[in-house]
Amino acid sequence: MQCTRTTTAHTIISKQSAASAFRALNGGVTPTSGSRPAFILVQRQYGAPRRQFSVTPQRHLKSSSNLLIKEFFPVKESEHIKKTPPAWHHPIYSEEQMNLVGPSHRATRNWSDWVALIMVRVLRGGLDLASGYKHDKAIALNKNDPAAATQKFAMNERKYLVRNIFLESVAGVPGMVAGMLRHLHSMRRMKRDNGWMETLLEESYNERMHLMTFLKMAEPGWFMRIMVLGAQGVFFNAFFVSYLISPRTCHRFVGYLEEEAVLTYTREIEDIDAGKLNSWEKMQAPDLAVQYWNMPEGHRSMRDLLLYIRADESKHREVNHTLANLDQENDPNPYVSSYKDPAHHPHPTKDLLHQRPQGWERDEVI
Numbered sequence: 001m002q003c004t005r006t007t008t009a010h011t012i013i014s015k016q017s018a019a020s021a022f023r024a025l026n027g028g029v030t031p032t033s034g035s036r037p038a039f040i041l042v043q044r045q046y047g048a049p050r051r052q053f054s055v056t057p058q059r060h061l062k063s064s065s066n067l068l069i070k071e072f073f074p075v076k077e078s079e080h081i082k083k084t085p086p087a088w089h090h091p092i093y094s095e096e097q098m099n100l101v102g103p104s105h106r107a108t109r110n111w112s113d114w115v116a117l118i119m120v121r122v123l124r125g126g127l128d129l130a131s132g133y134k135h136d137k138a139i140a141l142n143k144n145d146p147a148a149a150t151q152k153f154a155m156n157e158r159k160y161l162v163r164n165i166f167l168e169s170v171a172g173v174p175g176m177v178a179g180m181l182r183h184l185h186s187m188r189r190m191k192r193d194n195g196w197m198e199t200l201l202e203e204s205y206n207e208r209m210h211l212m213t214f215l216k217m218a219e220p221g222w223f224m225r226i227m228v229l230g231a232q233g234v235f236f237n238a239f240f241v242s243y244l245i246s247p248r249t250c251h252r253f254v255g256y257l258e259e260e261a262v263l264t265y266t267r268e269i270e271d272i273d274a275g276k277l278n279s280w281e282k283m284q285a286p287d288l289a290v291q292y293w294n295m296p297e298g299h300r301s302m303r304d305l306l307l308y309i310r311a312d313e314s315k316h317r318e319v320n321h322t323l324a325n326l327d328q329e330n331d332p333n334p335y336v337s338s339y340k341d342p343a344h345h346p347h348p349t350k351d352l353l354h355q356r357p358q359g360w361e362r363d364e365v366i
């Protein structure tokens with residue numbers, strides 16, 4: 001698919017990546033020294049496949065070393081298979097609907113909400129520290145000394161990609177764990193699941209597609225892989241135990257986590273609009289993304305892609321806040337249910353038709 005055409009993607013590497021360890025992302029390319037960010041352009045060019053079953057597109061790193069490395073996950077050609085489409089088809093989003101998506105916060109109402117919110121704040125603080133993402137401090141410093149703020153805190157394409165890849169690699173965990181536990185619970189207790197599993201597994205699938213999309217733009221180095229491995233090991237087990245103890249708190253936790261995801265992608269879109277991410281302005285979405293989101297012709301830029309991903313995150317935010325409002329044992333999943341009065345009231349949908357950033361209350365949907 002992608003292997004037979006020429007594609008160009010840019011990754012910017014800056015010396016001011018906050019955590020030095022994260023510099024390993026692009027295969028250990030070391031930033032140069034100097035008072036201003038020194039940029040090294042990484043240009044990806046896919047060549048023709050060498051032979052069947054071992055398609056090895058190559059990309060040139062236009063750096064001093066001029067290395068040749070493999071594409072991160074090339075499409076394998078097969079004698080009989082033409083195409084393997086996604087198992088879950090993505091709902092169609094209109095541009096108008098996606099432009100309505102934005103940051104939102106659901107106020108805490110009980111101790112369970114507080115626990116969820118505190119956990120998200122702690123995790124977010126830790127990641128900000130590790131990845132050098134200090135948006136609030138950057139804004140404060142920018143008022144007094146814009147040059148210093150840019151040098152110290154400005155996010156660039158590479159920093160955002162590091163953050164996106166790391167976050168998306170853990171974002172697919174909760175839906176899979178929750179879906180798995182509800183599946184096992186249903187069999188163990190010999191009770192119906194009420195349609196929750198499908199939505200939860202689809203959410204984790206969608207998050208993994210976000211990761212696959214970003215991996216078409218950058219190749220993680222060994223340090224990032226270890227970080228992802230460690231984070232997945234810890235997060236999977238922590239979420240597994242937490243979900244057994246309080247599934248309601250876990251859904252609220254994911255709801256708050258997705259609030260942060262919407263915020264991050266909103267800032268990325270705003271930075272593109274402000275002209276701060278030059279290479280992303282010119283970049284086109286990878287084929288994988290175009291097909292998965294059904295991106296229409298003329299709306300396949302990096303900015304368009306971020307609009308789709310942000311909209312997905314807003315849907316996860318709404319779904320999880322809604323699920324946290326329900327009786328975990330007995331209530332049906334409103335997102336896969338049909339209603340007795342579909343014409344008179346708005347009801348939860350998989351697409352962006354009725355957006356409820358803070359979730360639907362139980363008495364509205366059950």
Ligand SMILES: [Fe+2]
Pocket residue numbers: 168171206207210261313
């Ligand atoms: Fe995501």
Ligand SMILES: [Fe+2]
Pocket residue numbers: 171207258261312313316
């Ligand atoms: Fe998400």
